[in-house]
Amino acid sequence: MGITIKQIAELCGVSPGTVDRALNNRTGISEKTKQRILEVARAHRYVPDHRARSLARGRTMTIGVVLFDLYNRSFAQLTNAIERRARELGYVVHLTLTGKNRDLEKTCIRQLVERKVDGIILFPVNKGPDFEAELASLDTPVVTVCNYLSDRWPYVGIDDRKAMNDAACYMIGRGYRRFIYICPPLAFRGQANIFTQEQRWNGFADALRDSDCASVAQPVVIRDKHYVDALRRIDLREAGPGRTAIVCSCDAYALEVMNFLKTEGIRVPEDVGVMGFDNIDTLQYVTPRLTTVHYDMEEFGERAVNCLAAWIEGEAAPDVPLSGYRIVEGETI
Amino acid sequence: MGITIKQIAELCGVSPGTVDRALNNRTGISEKTKQRILEVARAHRYVPDHRARSLARGRTMTIGVVLFDLYNRSFAQLTNAIERRARELGYVVHLTLTGKNRDLEKTCIRQLVERKVDGIILFPVNKGPDFEAELASLDTPVVTVCNYLSDRWPYVGIDDRKAMNDAACYMIGRGYRRFIYICPPLAFRGQANIFTQEQRWNGFADALRDSDCASVAQPVVIRDKHYVDALRRIDLREAGPGRTAIVCSCDAYALEVMNFLKTEGIRVPEDVGVMGFDNIDTLQYVTPRLTTVHYDMEEFGERAVNCLAAWIEGEAAPDVPLSGYRIVEGETI
DNA sequence: GTGAAAGCGCTAACAG
DNA sequence: CTGTTAGCGCTTTCAC
Numbered sequence: 001m002g003i004t005i006k007q008i009a010e011l012c013g014v015s016p017g018t019v020d021r022a023l024n025n026r027t028g029i030s031e032k033t034k035q036r037i038l039e040v041a042r043a044h045r046y047v048p049d050h051r052a053r054s055l056a057r058g059r060t061m062t063i064g065v066v067l068f069d070l071y072n073r074s075f076a077q078l079t080n081a082i083e084r085r086a087r088e089l090g091y092v093v094h095l096t097l098t099g100k101n102r103d104l105e106k107t108c109i110r111q112l113v114e115r116k117v118d119g120i121i122l123f124p125v126n127k128g129p130d131f132e133a134e135l136a137s138l139d140t141p142v143v144t145v146c147n148y149l150s151d152r153w154p155y156v157g158i159d160d161r162k163a164m165n166d167a168a169c170y171m172i173g174r175g176y177r178r179f180i181y182i183c184p185p186l187a188f189r190g191q192a193n194i195f196t197q198e199q200r201w202n203g204f205a206d207a208l209r210d211s212d213c214a215s216v217a218q219p220v221v222i223r224d225k226h227y228v229d230a231l232r233r234i235d236l237r238e239a240g241p242g243r244t245a246i247v248c249s250c251d252a253y254a255l256e257v258m259n260f261l262k263t264e265g266i267r268v269p270e271d272v273g274v275m276g277f278d279n280i281d282t283l284q285y286v287t288p289r290l291t292t293v294h295y296d297m298e299e300f301g302e303r304a305v306n307c308l309a310a311w312i313e314g315e316a317a318p319d320v321p322l323s324g325y326r327i328v329e330g331e332t333i
Numbered sequence: 334m335g336i337t338i339k340q341i342a343e344l345c346g347v348s349p350g351t352v353d354r355a356l357n358n359r360t361g362i363s364e365k366t367k368q369r370i371l372e373v374a375r376a377h378r379y380v381p382d383h384r385a386r387s388l389a390r391g392r393t394m395t396i397g398v399v400l401f402d403l404y405n406r407s408f409a410q411l412t413n414a415i416e417r418r419a420r421e422l423g424y425v426v427h428l429t430l431t432g433k434n435r436d437l438e439k440t441c442i443r444q445l446v447e448r449k450v451d452g453i454i455l456f457p458v459n460k461g462p463d464f465e466a467e468l469a470s471l472d473t474p475v476v477t478v479c480n481y482l483s484d485r486w487p488y489v490g491i492d493d494r495k496a497m498n499d500a501a502c503y504m505i506g507r508g509y510r511r512f513i514y515i516c517p518p519l520a521f522r523g524q525a526n527i528f529t530q531e532q533r534w535n536g537f538a539d540a541l542r543d544s545d546c547a548s549v550a551q552p553v554v555i556r557d558k559h560y561v562d563a564l565r566r567i568d569l570r571e572a573g574p575g576r577t578a579i580v581c582s583c584d585a586y587a588l589e590v591m592n593f594l595k596t597e598g599i600r601v602p603e604d605v606g607v608m609g610f611d612n613i614d615t616l617q618y619v620t621p622r623l624t625t626v627h628y629d630m631e632e633f634g635e636r637a638v639n640c641l642a643a644w645i646e647g648e649a650a651p652d653v654p655l656s657g658y659r660i661v662e663g664e665t666i
Numbered sequence: 667g668t669g670a671a672a673g674c675g676c677t678a679a680c681a682g
Numbered sequence: 683c684t685g686t687t688a689g690c691g692c693t694t695t696c697a698c
Contacts, residue, residue, distance in 0.1 A: 070409040079412075092448065110380070347685085
């Protein structure tokens with residue numbers, strides 16, 4: 001199954017080297033033999049063996065991607081963008097999914113290294129000096145996305161702290177004074193890499209602290225994975241100064257929260273406001289339109305690939321500026 | 334960068350063959366030298382080169398996936414399931430996306446073959462004898478998903494014709510007599526492989542024809558890519574016998590339609606009913622709850638991988654039974 | 667313009 | 683138990 005260069009060489013009565021010259025448009029071959037070889041190759045449906053080629057050439061033209069999963073809309077978009085951009089640059093993608101399992105993440109990375117990918121795009125769930133050392137020892141370019149690891153690797157993302165700060169100010173500006181902050185990942189503080197989620201929380205806390213509005217209350221923070229249950233135990237209609245907002249550290253939580261509020265007959269934003277983050281595309285079909293923070297996942301994907309490709313082809317890891325974001329004024333705040 | 338078996342052999346003063354025995358837990362090596370070799374390998378962070386291994390062993394333990402894109406929720410789910418199941422079986426996934434481009438699909442397949450994937454999971458957009466011949470000549474196991482190609486390749490999916498037939502009967506049973514059928518892909522009939530979409534349409538047409546209910550009218554069929562615009566030109570509140578339903582050949586269209594109806598102030602299902610297909614997970618956040626046809630994409634992914642793996646490891650392509658489906662009774666019909 | 671040979675890193679078959 | 687050798691398929695260098 002599958003004819004090889006050597007076999008073509010025999011069939012044509014030439015050497016493998018000559019076949020190589022013909023097949024790869026190299027110089028130093030007469031047009032006549034070249035055509036003859038190409039003819040035979042076509043007739044036998046010659047397909048080059050990429051493994052052998054990459055072994056000889058030293059490049060696989062493959063990039064590895066390590067993500068949680070594809071359930072989150074954003075990741076699907078990101079993967080899509082990565083594949084497209086990678087393809088444009090001549091790379092094929094190895095997709096590996098970790099399900100947020102830290103050991104599995106290491107396994108995935110190891111597999112990619114064994115397969116000698118030219119570079120890796122990583123949404124890290126691990127962190128810490130050991131992990132960094134491990135990553136550094138790979139001798140493989142790595143670009144991090146959506147979750148910062150360290151300045152030893154380029155990072156593609158936004159300034160989440162500032163963005164959530166802006167969001168908080170926006171809410172305060174609209175009369176919100178009491179807040180419930182939902183962010184289950186915070187429960188993994190110190191264990192997993194939840195940099196982005198921490199940044200968002202910090203940005204939120206900053207804003208509340210810095211607010212010159214005296215009536216802003218201490219926020220209630222929900223770290224429970226069963227955040228809807230936790231929410232159920234709170235009296236959301238309790239009277240008090242200013243309005244109440246449920247701040248979700250990402251849209252996925254916000255959607256669940258809105259479903260819950262709907263079943264409880266709690267009106268948004270009349271009774272309580274809801275703030276999201278990510279602007280996932282699902283939102284365009286949901287009423288009321290969620291107020292959220294938008295950034296461009298497609299751009300993330302492209303930037304990550306561009307950066308990785310530049311690193312692969314160049315010497316050092318290029319710097320990537322943080323991406324932009326904006327608050328999407330919906331109907332829930 | 335990266336130590337090789339040969340180098341380890343030199344360092345340990347043994348032959349490459351012995352190192353291979355130690356590294357791969359083979360028999361015929363003394364515990365002592367084995368430990369010594371493993372020691373050195375670990376110290377130098379030995380990582381096997383998968384390309385070389387696969388070249389020598391004849392298997393890549395890689396499966397290729399060819400899909401449109403990841404925008405459709407279903408595909409993201411499918412990809413996720415494929416990756417997970419493939420990983421369980423020891424395979425790594427090459428993901429290629431075609432954007433529904435028929436030439437690009439061929440390119441993707443060729444790339445995967447060059448990379449000597451052990452098998453391919455394909456959502457085909459091409460069809461016809463030429464394409465089938467091309468595919469057959471690959472000498473690579475291929476399993477088709479979601480879009481049937483021919484009985485030469487296993488197919489993972491449901492009986493779409495019957496499912497849409499059931500859906501139509503369900504609507505007729507609920508008093509619907511006038512139908513608008515939305516299915517832009519039908520415009521590519523004869524060109525692209527739209528098997529599934531045709532099946533759904535056929536099932537729908539069957540049901541209307543076979544209905545013993547005399548008042549069922551000929552459906553209006555929208556094949557226009559700008560189906561919302563087409564819909565705008567129709568008087569949806571026109572009086573007539575029975576109720577009117579907009580039947581969408583997949584949920585993605587239904588969501589757009591519902592958004593449109595909302596902006597027009599047309600109530601669902603009071604003024605007009607809406608039927609979907611696929612039961613994408615987005616639906617759980619959309620009101621009113623869309624009536625649709627459910628099938629299990631996760632199962633598709635698993636079955637496809639299982640089938641492919643069985644074929645790779647066995648002789649012939651295993652048969653896969655059609656998967657189940659069910660109508661999800663929502664609030665829009 | 668073409669051929670021969672070495673090598674990429676690993677495996678497997680055969681000697682010893 | 684260990685070493686040797688011959689590949690896997692392609693590339694590349696150096697002769698001719």
